[in-house]
Amino acid sequence: MLTRPPSPPRRAGRLLLLLLLPAVPASLALALISGSLDAGWPILLTLATGGDAGLPGQVVLELRLPRALAAFATGGLLALAGTLMQVLLRNPLADPYVLGVSGGAAVAALGAMIAGMAAAWLPLAGFAGALLSTFLVFGLARGEGSWTGTRLLLTGVVVAAGWGALISLLLSLGPAAQLRGMLFWLMGDLAHAGHAGLGFAVLGLGLVLTLPLARQLNLLARGDLQAGALGVAVQPLRLRLYVLASLLTAGAVALAGSVGFVGLVVPHLLRLLGATDHRVLMPAAVLLGGILLTLADTLARTAIAPQQLPVGVVTALVGVPVFLYLLRRESRR
Amino acid sequence: MNALLETAGLTVEVGGVRVCADLELAVEPGQCWGILGRNGTGKTTLLHTLAGLRPPAAGRIRLDGGDLAGLQRRSVARRLGILLQDHADAFPSTVLETALTGRHPHLGPWEWEGPADLAIARAALGRVGLGAFESRPVQTLSGGERRRLAIATLLTQDPALYLLDEPTNHLDLNHQVSVLEELARVLRGGGRSALMVLHDPNLAARFCDHLLLLHGAGETQAGPAPELLTADNLERLYHHPMRAIPTPEGTAWLPG
Numbered sequence: 001m002l003t004r005p006p007s008p009p010r011r012a013g014r015l016l017l018l019l020l021l022p023a024v025p026a027s028l029a030l031a032l033i034s035g036s037l038d039a040g041w042p043i044l045l046t047l048a049t050g051g052d053a054g055l056p057g058q059v060v061l062e063l064r065l066p067r068a069l070a071a072f073a074t075g076g077l078l079a080l081a082g083t084l085m086q087v088l089l090r091n092p093l094a095d096p097y098v099l100g101v102s103g104g105a106a107v108a109a110l111g112a113m114i115a116g117m118a119a120a121w122l123p124l125a126g127f128a129g130a131l132l133s134t135f136l137v138f139g140l141a142r143g144e145g146s147w148t149g150t151r152l153l154l155t156g157v158v159v160a161a162g163w164g165a166l167i168s169l170l171l172s173l174g175p176a177a178q179l180r181g182m183l184f185w186l187m188g189d190l191a192h193a194g195h196a197g198l199g200f201a202v203l204g205l206g207l208v209l210t211l212p213l214a215r216q217l218n219l220l221a222r223g224d225l226q227a228g229a230l231g232v233a234v235q236p237l238r239l240r241l242y243v244l245a246s247l248l249t250a251g252a253v254a255l256a257g258s259v260g261f262v263g264l265v266v267p268h269l270l271r272l273l274g275a276t277d278h279r280v281l282m283p284a285a286v287l288l289g290g291i292l293l294t295l296a297d298t299l300a301r302t303a304i305a306p307q308q309l310p311v312g313v314v315t316a317l318v319g320v321p322v323f324l325y326l327l328r329r330e331s332r333r
Numbered sequence: 334m335n336a337l338l339e340t341a342g343l344t345v346e347v348g349g350v351r352v353c354a355d356l357e358l359a360v361e362p363g364q365c366w367g368i369l370g371r372n373g374t375g376k377t378t379l380l381h382t383l384a385g386l387r388p389p390a391a392g393r394i395r396l397d398g399g400d401l402a403g404l405q406r407r408s409v410a411r412r413l414g415i416l417l418q419d420h421a422d423a424f425p426s427t428v429l430e431t432a433l434t435g436r437h438p439h440l441g442p443w444e445w446e447g448p449a450d451l452a453i454a455r456a457a458l459g460r461v462g463l464g465a466f467e468s469r470p471v472q473t474l475s476g477g478e479r480r481r482l483a484i485a486t487l488l489t490q491d492p493a494l495y496l497l498d499e500p501t502n503h504l505d506l507n508h509q510v511s512v513l514e515e516l517a518r519v520l521r522g523g524g525r526s527a528l529m530v531l532h533d534p535n536l537a538a539r540f541c542d543h544l545l546l547l548h549g550a551g552e553t554q555a556g557p558a559p560e561l562l563t564a565d566n567l568e569r570l571y572h573h574p575m576r577a578i579p580t581p582e583g584t585a586w587l588p589g
Binding site: 086092212215216218219222225226228229231271 | 417
């Protein structure tokens with residue numbers, strides 16, 4: 001007897017993941033060989049087999065590899081956080097940054113810069129600021145009743161505007177010598193990201209804690225009442241998602257500052273490709289987010305070399321038109 | 334006989350309106366209850382309360398002998414299903430995927446829907462006439478088709494107690510009758526029960542053996558349908574004169 005075909009969501013998901021998996025090493029390899037110093041495929045091969053590749057090998061291992069890994073981790077964190085936020089707000093156009101998370105992180109990090117703290121503390125300050133901001137938003141939005149998507153979104157937008165004003169204030173007060181560093185942090189920059197290991201740890205923890213919730217997320221996306229009717233304890237789930245999404249965003253912000261649009265565009269693109277089931281969507285978002293940000297950062301390093309662009313500028317330049325296109329498409333339905 | 338759903342001293346309020354007070358209701362296996370009342374008397378709120386989706390103002394609800402408030406949602410969902418009035422489709426999904434969500438309470442946390450679940454969902458789609466719609470995106474369905482998909486999802490969930498909020502909403506005449514007949518067939522096979530909010534006393538007379546009338550301000554009447562379906566009761570219920578027209582199949586009701 002023939003074996004029965006697996007159920008459709010599982011089959012489609014397997015195909016999508018199979019397509020994404022080889023793109024992961026490909027994007028990393030591209031990041032490793034791109035740059036002003038020529039390090040071609042033979043050098044990667046030498047390094048992979050444990051050989052000595054001299055100076056180019058050193059550049060690849062000590063400069064490009066940590067940066068490419070940090071980019072991948074940041075992209076994965078942002079895309080997963082975006083997926084969770086979109087379910088939480090039941091709005092396919094939501095994004096971790098819409099809720100003022102990046103603003104809180106930026107204010108904390110800029111404050112730390114002005115206070116003269118060592119650069120090593122900036123990620124920690126950003127992490128704390130991101131968490132503080134999300135707690136603030138959810139605390140304010142909670143009020144007396146339960147969280148609703150609209151109230152969360154509105155509170156987030158208003159809090160984000162408040163952070164924006166504080167950022168302007170800090171920029172106008174900050175010493176001129178630090179302005180350039182502050183701007184790069186605000187725009188998202190991977191040049192100084194050296195904590196890829198931490199990023200992957202947060203990402204791994206996030207995946208372990210969210211993947212078991214995937215089927216409940218499928219239901220929550222269909223409304224609180226419908227999810228409750230089908231056996232989901234809605235309020236505890238929402239609280240858990242919020243804490244996880246904040247943690248993931250804070251991890252990304254700590255690595256790279258504010259990088260926009262990855263969390264918004266990646267889940268949306270995957271849904272268009274048919275990944276509507278969160279059991280597929282979440283791991284696929286991590287992979288695609290990592291791939292896209294690795295490529296974007298490679299572009300940021302090389303587009304107008306030797307000048308480097310902040311990666312946030314690249315994601316925004318690509319993300320804005322994609323977002324507007326998706327929005328138009330949505331309204332035409 | 335053990336009641337599937339039982340209320341004791343149940344008081345439900347919403348936005349300052351009292352829906353019912355000290356309601357004692359016992360829904361036994363095989364029974365089909367109709368809930369009738371004017372707009373705004375709280376029929377939906379009562380149904381949500383009975384499903385455990387909102388807390389009552391006072392009183393207790395027991396499902397299968399267990400306190401509803403103390404049961405895990407998953408275990409509630411295996412025994413009690415509710416057809417909601419609205420469906421929020423913010424994200425894309427196909428008809429089959431949507432119907433399969435009904436299997437959620439029956440699956441373990443890591444389990445995927447298997448061939449058996451798939452067969453249940455396909456059978457349910459067939460029962461509401463959506464068998465050929467499997468891979469259609471939900472967003473492209475008409476209101477009536479979306480309604481029938483929600484009913485198919487409920488059939489896929491396969492609970493012992495069906496709470497139905499206006500199951501005939503958005504449906505044209507032929508589908509109103511065919512969907513209710515399908516539900517009646519499901520109820521008859523295997524001691525399942527239903528409580529449904531209806532707007533048409535004729536459908537209630539045809540498909541329900543018991544009625545709960547919500548008169549507003551907390552006043553209710555509950556009992557066997559033939560006893561409660563009188564011109565007096567319906568006029569009091571709808572604040573409108575009613576005409577009883579005798580037909581070979583029973584009495585038909587028309588607003589006067």
